[in-house]
Amino acid sequence: MTVRQAVCLVGGRGTRLGSLTQTTPKPLLPVGGRPFLDYLIGEASRFGLERLSLLAGHNAGEVVRNYHGKAVGGLSIEVIVEAAPAGTAGALANAAHALDPVFFLFNGDSFFGFNWLSMVPALDREDWTMHLALARGVQGGRYGRVETRGDRISSFLPKAESDLPINAGIYLVRRRILDRIHSVPCSLENDILPRLASEGALLGFAAEGTFIDIGIPEDFARGQEAMPAFTRRPAAFLDRDGVINHDDNYVHRPEQIRWIDGAKDAIRWLNDAGFYVFVITNQAGVAHGHYGEEQVRTLHAWMQRELQGAGAHVDRFEYCPYHPEGAVERYRRVSDLRKPGPGMILKVRDEWPIDMDDSFMIGDRDIDMQAAAAAGIAGHQFPGGNLLDFVRTRVSATRRNPASR
Numbered sequence: 358m359t360v361r362q363a364v365c366l367v368g369g370r371g372t373r374l375g376s377l378t379q380t381t382p383k384p385l386l387p388v389g390g391r392p393f394l395d396y397l398i399g400e401a402s403r404f405g406l407e408r409l410s411l412l413a414g415h416n417a418g419e420v421v422r423n424y425h426g427k428a429v430g431g432l433s434i435e436v437i438v439e440a441a442p443a444g445t446a447g448a449l450a451n452a453a454h455a456l457d458p459v460f461f462l463f464n465g466d467s468f469f470g471f472n473w474l475s476m477v478p479a480l481d482r483e484d485w486t487m488h489l490a491l492a493r494g495v496q497g498g499r500y501g502r503v504e505t506r507g508d509r510i511s512s513f514l515p516k517a518e519s520d521l522p523i524n525a526g527i528y529l530v531r532r533r534i535l536d537r538i539h540s541v542p543c544s545l546e547n548d549i550l551p552r553l554a555s556e557g558a559l560l561g562f563a564a565e566g567t568f569i570d571i572g573i574p575e576d577f578a579r580g581q582e583a584m585p586a587f588t589r590r591p592a593a594f595l596d597r598d599g600v601i602n603h604d605d606n607y608v609h610r611p612e613q614i615r616w617i618d619g620a621k622d623a624i625r626w627l628n629d630a631g632f633y634v635f636v637i638t639n640q641a642g643v644a645h646g647h648y649g650e651e652q653v654r655t656l657h658a659w660m661q662r663e664l665q666g667a668g669a670h671v672d673r674f675e676y677c678p679y680h681p682e683g684a685v686e687r688y689r690r691v692s693d694l695r696k697p698g699p700g701m702i703l704k705v706r707d708e709w710p711i712d713m714d715d716s717f718m719i720g721d722r723d724i725d726m727q728a729a730a731a732a733g734i735a736g737h738q739f740p741g742g743n744l745l746d747f748v749r750t751r752v753s754a755t756r757r758n759p760a761s762r
């Protein structure tokens with residue numbers, strides 16, 4: 358099963374922030390020069406989700422104006438407005454018509470930087486209704502704490518300073534949660550989660566990472582620098598054919614893909630280590646008329662779904678359809694995008710907050726190394742074999758985990 362949808366709880370007035378939220382919903386408050394919600398949308402987009410439903414209550418007009426019908430990368434955004442305050446679970450019931458069989462749910466006023474897709478492999482099991490992201494190492498007495506037994510949540514404890522993790526406000530949810538919401542208003546945290554925990558129907562995935570709750574004034578202040586810092590990270594630029602899948606000549610359909618050993622795990626490893634992962638691939642087959650750009654994009658969307666089952670994702674697929682001797686006139690050109698030119702790497706660099714000093718390229722050919730050198734980043738030539746083993750040995754020296762900064 359693939360997860361394609363994310364659902365964000367936008368509604369709710371932030372009483373603790375007082376006058377700041379009288380006119381603006383909390384998730385739209387500026388943090389580091391952008392609405393806080395934009396960081397969350399960025400996460401949903403780069404994890405490869407396709408559809409985001411914003412559940413808006415208070416002052417929905419501004420949310421609709423800013424986001425409805427927009428797209429960020431491959432993520433399209435819709436706004437669903439609730440008529441009356443229904444609580445966090447009630448908001449889901451109100452949006453029942455729009456919910457997939459399984460979806461990510463997250464709070465619009467908090468942020469937890471971790472690999473969301475870590476929770477996806479658990480979809481192989483039927484014995485849970487909600488899977489919670491738990492943040493470890495969060496200090497202070499403002500948060501309720503979560504007790505686990507194995508990977509199952511056993512109970513929710515009152516607010517206290519503790520070594521136990523907290524509920525990070527990001528969930529993987531099965532649609533059957535709707536069967537538990539019998540009347541509105543209804544609160545997920547107070548009415549639904551404790552009951553599901555007592556039934557053993559909640560899984561928890563604990564991780565360390567940046568955690569910001571902008572409903573708390575100190576966190577709101579801290580987020581002004583912490584959020585832009587979180588998004589700035591080194592990148593792994595990966596060639597596709599010969600690195601992720603075998604180079605079988607003009608591969609353009611899913612059934613032609615033979616994954617390189619360890620490729621999915623290598624990408625997951627890079628995700629977890631805090632690197633952006635970009636695929637940088639020459640696709641001269643388009644210029645030669647063997648297939649169209651639409652097929653390239655469809656194949657990449659398929660690869661993204663395959664990666665998801667391994668808890669991995671590619672932040673963006675970048676391809677070059679041009680070739681100087683192409684048979685198709687509109688793709689026949691010399692282009693700096695085509696490797697060995699650095700154009701694709703530089704394009705991604707200009708559009709993402711990348712720390713280039715610790716970034717690198719992995720490719721199987723000289724043109725990949727030349728593109729890396731021209732872009733001013735390290736190049737690692739992959740000789741074949743297991744990609745995870747290769748990545749581990751080559752990258753460990755430069756590995757930086759934003760979570761540990």
Ligand SMILES: [Mg+2]
Binds near residue numbers: 596598599604722
């Ligand atoms: Mg190659």
